Amino acid sequence: NAGVTQTPKFQVLKTGQSMTLQCAQDMNHEYMSWYRQDPGMGLRLIHYSVGAGITDQGEVPNGYNVSRSTTEDFPLRLLSAAPSQTSVYFCASSLTGVNEKLFFGSGTQLSVL
Amino acid sequence: SQQGEEDPQALSIQEGENATMNCSYKTSINNLQWYRQNSGRGLVHLILIRSNEREKHSGRLRVTLDTSKKSSSLLITASRAADTASYFCAARGSARQLTFGSGTQLTVLP
Numbered sequence: 140n141a142g143v144t145q146t147p148k149f150q151v152l153k154t155g156q157s158m159t160l161q162c163a164q165d166m167n168h169e170y171m172s173w174y175r176q177d178p179g180m181g182l183r184l185i186h187y188s189v190g191a192g193i194t195d196q197g198e199v200p201n202g203y204n205v206s207r208s209t210t211e212d213f214p215l216r217l218l219s220a221a222p223s224q225t226s227v228y229f230c231a232s233s234l235t236g237v238n239e240k241l242f243f244g245s246g247t248q249l250s251v252l
Numbered sequence: 253s254q255q256g257e258e259d260p261q262a263l264s265i266q267e268g269e270n271a272t273m274n275c276s277y278k279t280s281i282n283n284l285q286w287y288r289q290n291s292g293r294g295l296v297h298l299i300l301i302r303s304n305e306r307e308k309h310s311g312r313l314r315v316t317l318d319t320s321k322k323s324s325s326l327l328i329t330a331s332r333a334a335d336t337a338s339y340f341c342a343a344r345g346s347a348r349q350l351t352f353g354s355g356t357q358l359t360v361l362p
Contacts, residue, residue: 143294174352181340181352182295197349229294238350239283243294 141165145230145244152220152251160215160247162230170233171213172197172241173205175226182229187237188213220251258341258356266361271328273356275341276321282344284317286326289338289355298326298339331360 146161164171172187174197184197188207202224204216213232217224227248231241259274275284283302287295301308301317301324308315314327328335338355345351 179354181354182342183352184349187349198351231295238344240285240297240300241287241295241350242297245294246292 143230143232143242143244145228145247147247148245149248150250152217152249154220154222154251156220158217158220160217160228160230160249162213162215162244163211164213164230164232164242165211166232166234166242167210168232168234168242169210170235170237170239171207172231172233172237173203173213173215174229174231175199176229176246177226185215185228189237217249222251225249225251258339258353260356261354262357262359264359264361265331267331267333269331271331271335271358271360273326273339273341273358275324275326275343275353277324277341277343277345278322279345280319284315284324284344285342285350286313286315286324287340287342287352289340291337295340328358331358333360333362336360 143164169190173185174182176182183199186205188194194205227246229246230244233241257276285300286298289295299310299315301315312329317324338357340355342350342352
């Protein structure tokens with residue numbers, strides 16, 4: 140099993156550019172979420188989904204959009220990248236809930252210049 | 253605001269010793285989880301303890317929860333070099349969101 144797959148692993152953007160971080164899971168998990176990890180701050184929840192067609196905001200949603208058209212995929216879109224969005228982004232999925240036993244992808248290191 | 257806060261921020265021990273990390277949280281919780289993160293990798297779930305549980309074991313891991321003190325501890329017994337990683341606690345409060353602490357960096361010296 141591949142588990143949770145994130146692409147790309149590294150990305151450099153210029154301020155104002157847009158891009159989509161991809162996340163796919165093959166475990167048939169209903170629950171998926173996006174986190175960002177900044178030095179010394181732990182992980183912060185950006186958006187989450189409890190099933191196809193259902194998404195909701197987390198702690199730091201501004202500047203990001205998500206959609207969930209299938210159970211497998213949960214892409215994260217940066218609408219107009221800003222230097223404050225430089226971070227490591229993790230996608231996670233769960234069988235039992237967005238706050239229960241999360242399976243994480245390997246992350247995307249994003250730099251916004 | 254961070255629900256979980258780990259202590260210490262960094263811990264260095266010799267192989268074979270026990271490692272203890274602590275986590276404090278602010279509000280009442282439904283469950284508390286511990287995750288491990290190796291350098292440059294995603295987080296890996298270690299153990300989940302619910303608010304009505306006081307202690308849980310998994311292999312060399314022992315987690316305790318004291319809801320009266322709003323704290324949890326993770327004990328790793330007989331540490332190995334492969335245990336070198338960052339360890340995070342994550343607490344689920346009344347909201348759906350899981351809130352992570354900033355982590356303890358554990359270094360196990362061979």
